Amino acid sequence: MNTTGFPAPPASGTAALDPGYDYDVQRTDPRGPARLGDGGPQRSRRRPPWVRWAAFALSFLLLAGGAVLLYLFIILPLGFGTSLVAFTAALVPVAIVFTAVWWIDRYTPQPRISLVYAFIWGAVGSVALTFVIGGPFTSWITPSEPSDVTASFLGAVIQAPVIEESMKSAGLIGLLIWGRRYIAGPIDGVVYAALIAGGFAFTENILYFGNSFHQAQAAGEVDVFWQTFFLRGLLSPFAHVSFTALCGLGLGIAAERRSLMLYFGLGVGGLSLGMILHALWNGSSFFLPVDPASPLAGFLRYYASVQVPIFLLLAGIVLFLRLRERRILRRQLSDYGRAGWFAPAEVDLLVAMGRRRKAEKWAGRHGAVARMGMRDLIRASIELGMQRHSVLHGRATAKTRLQERELLERITADRRLIGSLTQPVVRR
Numbered sequence: 001m002n003t004t005g006f007p008a009p010p011a012s013g014t015a016a017l018d019p020g021y022d023y024d025v026q027r028t029d030p031r032g033p034a035r036l037g038d039g040g041p042q043r044s045r046r047r048p049p050w051v052r053w054a055a056f057a058l059s060f061l062l063l064a065g066g067a068v069l070l071y072l073f074i075i076l077p078l079g080f081g082t083s084l085v086a087f088t089a090a091l092v093p094v095a096i097v098f099t100a101v102w103w104i105d106r107y108t109p110q111p112r113i114s115l116v117y118a119f120i121w122g123a124v125g126s127v128a129l130t131f132v133i134g135g136p137f138t139s140w141i142t143p144s145e146p147s148d149v150t151a152s153f154l155g156a157v158i159q160a161p162v163i164e165e166s167m168k169s170a171g172l173i174g175l176l177i178w179g180r181r182y183i184a185g186p187i188d189g190v191v192y193a194a195l196i197a198g199g200f201a202f203t204e205n206i207l208y209f210g211n212s213f214h215q216a217q218a219a220g221e222v223d224v225f226w227q228t229f230f231l232r233g234l235l236s237p238f239a240h241v242s243f244t245a246l247c248g249l250g251l252g253i254a255a256e257r258r259s260l261m262l263y264f265g266l267g268v269g270g271l272s273l274g275m276i277l278h279a280l281w282n283g284s285s286f287f288l289p290v291d292p293a294s295p296l297a298g299f300l301r302y303y304a305s306v307q308v309p310i311f312l313l314l315a316g317i318v319l320f321l322r323l324r325e326r327r328i329l330r331r332q333l334s335d336y337g338r339a340g341w342f343a344p345a346e347v348d349l350l351v352a353m354g355r356r357r358k359a360e361k362w363a364g365r366h367g368a369v370a371r372m373g374m375r376d377l378i379r380a381s382i383e384l385g386m387q388r389h390s391v392l393h394g395r396a397t398a399k400t401r402l403q404e405r406e407l408l409e410r411i412t413a414d415r416r417l418i419g420s421l422t423q424p425v426v427r428r
Contacts, residue, residue, distance in 0.1 A: 059174070063120050066128035070203070074131075078210040086209035089229050090202050093237035097198035100238070104318060105191045107325055107353065108382050114175060114182050118192045121171035122199025129167040137163055153286055161243075161278035164200065168240075169247045169271050171196045176251065176263075184390055187321050189252025190245050197244035204240075205232055227296070235303060239281055242314050243274040249317070258394030277310065325386075326351055332385035341408065342381075350381050363418060370421040377414035380407050 075083050105115075138159045142151055175182040175192055183189050212228035250270030254262035284306075288298040330351045336342050342350075349355040356378050363374035384407040391400050 059117065060120070063124045066124045067120075070124060070128055070131075074207065075210075078207075078214070082210045082213050083206070085213050086206045089209045089233060090205040092229075093205060093233045094198055094202040096237045097194060097201070097241055100241075101191055101194050101198070104187060104194070104322065107322060108185075108187065108329075108386060109379065110182065110188060110191060114192070115195060118171060118175070118195040119199040121174070122168060122196035122201075123203045124199075126164070126167040126171060126196065126200050127203045129170070130163050133167070134159055134163045149286075153283075156282040157279045157286070160282055161275040164240075165243055165247070165271060165275045165278055168193075168196050168200055168244045169267075169274075172248055172251055176255070183248075183252055183255050184386060185256045185325075186249050186252035187318075187325055189248030189250070189255070190318060190321070191248075193244040193246075193248025194241045197240035200244075201237070201240040208232055231299075236281075236307075238311060239307075242311060243278045243281075245314065245318075246270040246274040246277070256390050256393060258390065281307065328389045329382060329385045332388045333381065335388070336384070341411070350378060350385075363422070366422045370418055373414045373417040373421070377411055377418065380410045380414065383407060384411070 078086065138151075138155050141158055142154050146154070172183065172189065172192060183192060208228055209225070209232075212225045216222050216225040247267060247270040250266030250268075251263065254266045284299070284302050288302055330347060333342055333347045333350055334344075337344060337347055349359055359378070360371055360374050364371035384404065387400070387403060387407070391404075
């Protein structure tokens with residue numbers, strides 16, 4: 001074994017492949033990635049990288065325009081002082097969401113640019129579209145002369161769940177259109193959905209906290225503001241996340257199975273279930289009994305008996321998916337190990353978070369470039385294993401074989417880079 005902790009495969013000889021694996025790559029020289037073959041006939045040309053970057057740039061420009069409009073017509077009327085207080089208070093729940101997303105995503109990390117886009121879409125794009133579409137939709141579903149209670153009920157229980165969840169889920173559809181590399185499995189869908197929902201709740205909380213702060217100033221009491229902060233900032237930071245995560249989960253399962261029918265069925269099913277939970281959350285305020293002596297008592301009982309079990313169920317599903325990712329990665333990388341690409345010790349290193357950190361720390365002692373190479377090798381290996389799992393549930397195509405070849409070449413190049421920076425020039 002060399003000093004990198006990644007033993008080099010044999011210099012010659014064909015790797016023995018299990019006959020049950022028709023997706024493994026015949027490799028006559030493990031040190032020569034150029035000899036992997038042409039990857040089969042290419043029936044479709046890949047999009048140039050600039051196309052994806054141009055799409056992202058255009059999207060960010062549109063989102064920047066939406067942010068300016070939100071600032072001019074919604075944030076600015078609150079006033080600078082009120083906006084600052086509301087913004088600071090809204091940082092608390094969004095920080096809780098960010099922490100949860102970091103924990104979920106760190107095992108198979110997503111590209112940072114797409115994570116930033118997801119949050120901005122939720123905080124700007126989905127909010128702007130909700131304001132644009134929500135008003136006409138509410139007018140369409142509201143009777144000609146409604147009472148105040150009827151109009152409020154329709155807006156909270158019908159308009160908000162349907163429009164808000166649809167606009168948030170539009171960000172997930174955009175990520176799927178740009179490429180399956182962003183949403184390739186259930187955990188990916190949950191991560192992006194959580195960021196979009198967290199961004200939406202962040203902007204919404206600024207508005208709620210700003211209005212309650214105005215009311216507190218007008219009444220000369222701070223109880224109104226702290227009650228709003230307690231309900232939205234501490235009790236329900238994951239409310240929007242739970243609603244939108246169901247659509248992300250459905251789209252992620254469909255992406256893993258590579259099924260167009262599942263995209264539609266599970267996507268619409270998850271979106272509909274998210275709308276139902278959203279309507280249940282908003283509608284509770286219309287049906288719960290209110291005790292004047294203790295206004296929050298009825299809501300807290302409902303919260304503990306209904307919302308907490310729903311949240312724990314969803315948290316259990318996410319935890320199961322995290323453990324499932326670990327099993328998938330070990331199984332698929334072991335398959336590549338039998339084909340001669342990884343040693344058993346390497347597979348153990350790649351599936352354990354602690355060993356990954358130790359490997360990066362060891363490489364970092366030889367310089368920043370070696371640490372970057374180790375980090376890229378780990379990420380490429382993770383992507384290789386998860387992609388193989390997805391392909392085995394669908395079918396291998398010329399594009400997936402080319403992607404596999406590129407990942408194997410990237411792993412080989414990272415091995416060479418790490419070895420050149422860590423092995424002594426003069427043999428001891």
